């Protein structure tokens with residue numbers, strides 16, 4: 142483990158400590174950094190600390206901030222931070238303020254080292270590759286929790302729905318969870334922030350519900366349902382009370398997260414930049430906003446100009462006092478690429494088949510259409526073939542699925558939306574997620590297969606034959622890091 146990593150995790154934990162305890166710790170800590178990182182973590186767990194209205198954290202590319210519109214939140218009172226289950230898990234166990242409300246491998250590893258793998262995130266029900274794995278010694282735990290430690294993945298087990306249109310013929314699972322009816326998938330915790338911009342809750346949309354008239358329920362109702370399932374599932378508890386659920390939903394729906402400072406470009410609000418969570422919190426959103434397929438309730442035309450956060454930086458001049466000008470121009474170029482790069486979209490189930498078009502002349506924004514947020518503004522699960530058998534890495538399962546009516550056989554690392562609907566056409570489909578606060582929560586994609594934003598971009602470059610130049614890649618990634 143590198144020194145800079147310890148520095149980062151101890152600083153993050155340090156920020157969470159009450160001022161008096163912090164002063165005492167600072168005094169003793171200078172010489173004993175590693176011990177103190179552990180002590181700081183322990184104190185942070187037990188303190189009566191408050192989540193302030195605004196809180197900034199370091200990430201590998203600079204800093205991001207959480208803006209809590211609900212005002213300071215006492216974590217000793219809000220059930221998001223309380224032990225509601227039976228295994229020590231809390232929502233905050235997997236959704237951490239310091240990790241842009243997801244949880245990142247470096248900090249999971251720090252928790253493992255600090256507790257010898259007994260921190261509540263390390264529980265065999267869904268933290269290990271399979272509940273049958275040995276977790277009796279530290280070495281065994283290191284192995285059983287390897288996916289969590291390396292990629293921050295949690296096991297999601299789902300039953301093949303009754304009357305599914307498909308049969309699972311084989312489930313090659315490296316951890317022993319090889320059932321062909323109860324299927325284990327491994328997924329990244331989605332961040333519990335910017336939630337008011339969601340059209341779809343969970344990677345596979347399983348917590349997004351419709352009213353009896355076919356319209357979608359308000360996201361707050363989806364989230365209430367989700368909070369119950371998270372408590373009974375991850376925390377192995379009884380259902381929380383309606384009051385507790387309400388407090389959880391009130392808390393999580395008032396948080397906004399975005400990058401505020403970039404190592405190369407400096408303050409993301411300077412010289413007309415519109416970065417950071419406060420600006421984000423005032424952005425407009427409704428289901429269908431800027432939809433490309435005619436689902437915008439206002440009838441407005443789709444615009445691929447999804448982001449305008451850094452438009453003022455496009456022509457920024459080299460001033461004597463501004464060493465950031467070149468980096469800012471690069472970010473503006475990256476934003477422009479996101480908005481204008483032509484992507485020949487082929488073979489995407491959920492798009493090409495729906496439109497009966499072999500090649501859609503699209504953009505990043507065809508699937509990331511919510512203005513200045515970047516998620517899909519309607520529930521529209523898509524198969525961009527991340528789960529294709531050809532991209533399987535040895536740490537992931539490979540499931541062989543046959544469509545009963547056609548006999549067509551596919552191999553995927555995660556069945557995705559089809560485990561919710563039972564439909565063959567939904568195999569491998571996932572939602573287009575929010576693209577804000579990215580730098581603070583690597584790795585990317587539901588299965589953590591992209592360690593960096595460059596890796597994510599390279600996936601698209603190959604998948605859609607984009608042939609991006611190195612400069613274009615660098616600019617696009619420079620932009621994504623500032624979201």
Ligand code: HEC
Nearest residue numbers: 230231232235295328329330331342343344368371372375
């Ligand atoms: C053991 C880790 C863990 C715990 C504990 C946990 N979550 Fe999660 N959370 C996840 C994972 C993994 C996902 C994504 C799973 C998927 O989509 O299949 C997720 C997804 C979510 C989402 C969906 C966000 C979106 O963009 O769709 C919300 C909201 C959420 N969790 C809230 C909570 C709440 C509230 C609690 C406490 C009651 C909680 N979580 C406890 C791991 C956890």
Ligand code: HEC
Nearest residue numbers: 489504505508523525527571572573574585586587597601
């Ligand atoms: C055809 C639809 C489509 C297009 C085009 C598309 N995306 Fe995506 N994007 C998705 C879907 C679906 C996901 C979620 C995939 C998953 O994890 O299963 C995603 C995920 C991502 C993620 C990971 C986010 C996270 O939280 O892990 C990034 C970053 C991203 N896209 C950036 C881009 C960029 C940049 C472009 C343009 C070069 C682009 N996307 C074009 C559909 C698309």
